[in-house]
Amino acid sequence: MLFKIAFEEAFALPTSLAENTPIGFTRADASPEEDLHNNLLDIHGHRLRQMDENDVEMMILSLNAAGCQGIEDPAKAEALASAANDYIEAQVAKNSTRFAAFVALSMHDPAQAAAELKRCMTLKSGFVGVLLNDFQSSGSDGNTMLFYDDARYDLFWEAATRLQTPLYIHPRTPTALIDAEMWRARPWLNLSVLGFASRVSMHLLAIITAGVLDRFPALKLVVxxxxxxxxxEMYRIDHKLDRDRFPTMGVRRDKLIRDYFGDQVFLTTSGHFSTPVLHCSIAEVGAQSVLFSMDYPFESIPNACMWFDSLQMNQHDVVAMGRNNALALFPRLTQPPHNLEVKSAWECGVGGLRDGSATYGLYNANFNKRTATR
Incomplete structure (x- = not known):
């Protein structure tokens, strides 16, 4: 598919890479172009060449995890957010037809987070949303976890809604205490295998069941x-959230969790390139809830794009997921300096018989002999 848009794509600050160690690792035999640190620091070189080679028109950049959420000192977290936002604004300005950015925020103080969000969305250019790396570390030992379903964050949610700023909730490493209790004896299950999803899904469901989306019906969240x-888990989640059993739960009594998807909650394909899983997600929450993403540089751009471009499903859903859903969710992409437009399936090269040749059933060029590669 031509003209794809991708969302969960990380960068690192050159001056803070050592202080803000990225999640992930690099193989010992990795080439320079495969090196994780090199790819986090690079924006306009190898990254852009791979975008060109794989028909990715736009990439929305975000500060690598754990980012500001991994810093327990409020002043240091706020300083990192400001530095990251100033840096990425300048980088996007160099090529705003190919790059946009998510705002980085410290979430220690909801009022300060709202002020930094307003600064980026009203006084700066190139920002289309926010990315938060799950909970905010706090406390003298870093083991205090601040979650945004707490009512004191309504001030922040109100600002995000007023500024029409969708918010992406991204995974991060656990606190030292949680790591010691749950993951240290089985580190292979932490991070991408299980830990990331377990923590982020809890946080997203906490926000929804606290009634945040009901109090702010124009707010949009992405995972x-x-x-x-x-x-x-959708059936079981909705089945077990018994309103009589949990009378203090804040979510509306007449809505299921499923009902929020496609209107206020969206998901991306980042790092999960499985067609059966995609079909399951579409069956549960609809193609209007799904957006293409890659998770670069922790995942391969060619691998992600080869998978997505090979999907055998109706062309309208493919183009909606690969591009048009993104433009509806992030309207700033359609405005200066990015100026992206909704495109048809035909314009995106999806569907049709492009070479005009006769076929014997779409998959093979010979009636009697198998010629397609496995």
Missing amino acids: GHMGEHIPF
């Missing part, structure tokens, strides 16, 4: 990795 397991 990656095909919904952080939520679509596959």
Whole structure:
């Protein structure tokens, strides 16, 4: 598919890479172009060449995890957010037809977060939304976890709604205490295998069940990795959220969690390139809830794009997920300096018989002999 848009794509600040160690690792035999640190620091070189080679028109950049959420000192977290936002604004300005950015925020103080969000969305250029790396670390030992379903964050949610700023909730590492209790004896299950999804899905469901989306009906939230397991648990989640059993739960009594998807909650394909899983997600929450993403540089751009471009499903859903849903969710992409436009399936090269040749059933060029590669 031509003209794809991708959302969960990370960068690192050159001056703070050592202080803000990225999640992930680099193989010992990795080439320079495969090196995680190199790719986090690079924006206009290898990253852009791979976008060109794989028909990705726009990439929305975000500060690598754990970012500001991993810093327990409020002043240091706020300083990192400001520096990251100033830096990425300048980078996007160099090529705003190919790049946009998510605002980075410290979430220690909801009022300060709202003020930084307003600064970026009204006084700066190139920002289309916010990305938060799950909970905010706090406390003298970093083990205090601040979650945004707390009522004191309504001040922030009100600002995000007023500024028409969708918010992406991205995974991060656990606190030292949680790591010691749950993951240290089994580190292979932490991070991308299980830990990320477990923590982010809890946080998203906490926000929804606290009634945040009901109090702010124009607020939009996004999670990656095909919904952080939520679509596959949807029946059981809605079945077990008994309103009589949990009378203090803040979510509306007449709505299921499923009802919020496609209107206020969206998911991306980042790092989860499975067609059966995609079909399951579409069956549970609809193609209007799904957006293409890659998770670069933690995932391969060619791998993500080869998978998505090979999907065998109706062309309108493919183009909606690959591009047009994004433009509806992030309207600033359609405005200066980005000026992206909704495109048809035909314009995106999806569907049709492009070479005009006769076929013997779309998959093979010979009636009697198999010629297609496995």
